Amino acid sequence: MNPCATPNEYIIAEIGGKNQTKRVKLKGEATEGECPWHWASQCLYNSYIWTADVEVEKWMSEVKIHLGKRTIALKLRQVHHKRPIGFTVCVQPVYWYSEFHNIALFIETWRAQGANKFIVYFHSSTKEVRMLLEYYQNMGLIDVKPWPSFGTPAFDASTYRVGHTLAQNLCILEMRSELGAVADFDEVMVTESGILRDYVEGVMMRSNVDVDVVGALRFNHLLVKFEPKIATMDFSGVRFPVFLDRNGPPKVVFNSSTVDIIGTHSVRKFIGNQSIIPASGSLLHYRHNSYTENAARVEKDLTFFPSTPLFHLRRIQKSIRTVFAPSTPFFNSTFLHALTECIAQIVGEGKCRSTVSFCSQRMTPLTDWVHANGNGVFLGS
Secondary structure, eight states, rough: OOOOOTTTTTEEEEEETTTTTEEEEEEETTTTTTSOOOGGOOEEEEEEEEEOOOOOTOOOOEEEEEEEEEEEEOOOOOOOOOOEEEEEEEEEESSSBBBHHHHHHHHHHHHTTOOEEEEEOOOOEEEHHHHHHHHHHHTSSSSEEOOOOSSHHHHHTBBGGGGGGHHHHHHHHHEEEEEEEOOOEEEEEEEEESSSSHHHHHHOOOOSSSSSEEEEEEEEEEEEESSSSSGGGGGGGGGSOOEEOOOOOOOEEGGGGGGGEEEESSSEESEEEEEEEEEEEEEEEGGGGGOOOOOOEEEEEEESSSSOOOHHHHHHHHHHHHHTTTTOOOOHHHHHHHHHHHHHHHHHHHHTOOOOHHHHHHHHHGGGEOOOOOOOTTTOO
């Protein structure tokens, strides 16, 4: 995270090892492509990627970054080799999160669509959410990575959504599979026929696509609601979802080996000449406020589970019973409404949407929140 930097600004670093050093200049690029970002013009800090072209030599083992009077030493680490098998879904930092029922549906739906690994950046949640995350973590499905606050009130108040774009780009480096996606706990991408993973892999391997290389497929937004609401712990409505005609931003499934910089809704920069093409499918968004939307119903031949839906629904119910035995807790919508009201106030006042900072006074007294432990990836302010 860095204040806006001009193209002429750089960071000095020394690459060292075995009594040798090489001095380099790191050039910065805002992950959103601009700073300040027009969607968050009041946020003073943006996530940056700082790079230098260096011929790697065997003796190189560490890098020292010089920031004014401070020097930070880091071990050099090679980016994970991406495997042609597997499908990883990244979840950007969750904060003040309470919709534990969404998580059970999210994991089961993405598994049915071919995903086999999830990386979740965790800031804060209710204990019910954390219990479900730990359940799936113990199953080996989720890597829960701590995402604490940045350290000072001024910094936190000037950082959009807990630095979510930083987390997304770190996730690309962390994932081991070539196939990947970035989604929230109330989103899943589906194709019009069959399993998502099979469809995407098939498109990316085709030789008759009219672009040089397919690096990502774009899935257009489609709002969804369930009858009955899954917040009641009745998931039967997932078999027959109601689709609503409401516009929203798309999201992509991508080849992580080709991604240079990822954004929330698209690949902003590829490593080579890759392109994004439209997908035959949709981003299904089962957002909590879909029940109050004044939007017309639309007919779509789409399903959350491409096969054996009853099996997947039973597995959701079994997971919830196992985690919360002997009785499933009641979903308290007070927490969600309080967060929604706080965000609306922030937007109305033109502040940086820093929910962790500005909503703390409102959210903290409501329940015993579980917060991330440790400093995680942060070096401090």
